[in-house]
Amino acid sequence: MTHVTEDDLDDLEFDTLRTGDHISAARRLSELAEAVSGGVSRANVLLRAGEQWQHAGDHEAAAALYRAALEDGGETYGDPRAYLADALFKLGRDADARALVARIDADAPRDPEVYRAVAEVLYEQGDAAGCHEWATRGADVVLAVRGSGGAAEDAALAEDSLEALLRLRYRARVDLGRPEDDYDAMLDDLLKNA
DSSP: OEEEOHHHHHHHHHHHHHHOOHHHHHHHHHHHHHHEEEESOHHHHHHHHHHHHHHTTOHHHHHHHHHHHHHHOOOOSSOHHHHHHHHHHHTTOHHHHHHHHHHHHHTOOOOHHHHHHHHHHHHHTTOHHHHHHHHHHHHHHHHHHHHHTOOHHHHHHHHHHHHHHHHHHHHHHHHHTOOOOHHHHHHHHHHHHO
């Protein structure tokens, strides 16, 4: 058994950005997932391995690892179903991907990063209206956390997601030919204060 931390996984991924060898990273992460004990969940390592396969262009291998992460049920960042939906779209299995997005929607996630991930997937598929809707709802989740005076850590994580959500929403809004609105003003304020 191997003790793996988030820092270990980040180091491996940063090294992969330098080398571009996503296949080796995917294989290493898959091996780690089978030996991990403590530190990070097996599901989290499987999810990261799937992302590396996806970067390498092997969407079938990625989908298998995303499914394994879902079956494992351990703690992960975001929602593995969003990553699986992306792989399924890339495999031409649009109906299955959309069914997953519908299931995520039915669960009404409270993590703004889930909304960001789904919005990105839909935008990449040319679904500007879907991207706009998911990015708007994700921004609304952040605003609700901000307004609730919740835990400082939750608020900080939500704020980190807000700019990405508003940028996605802006691109989709422009593509849809809709007029500027209060969300665009919020993005302007964020960019001015950055």
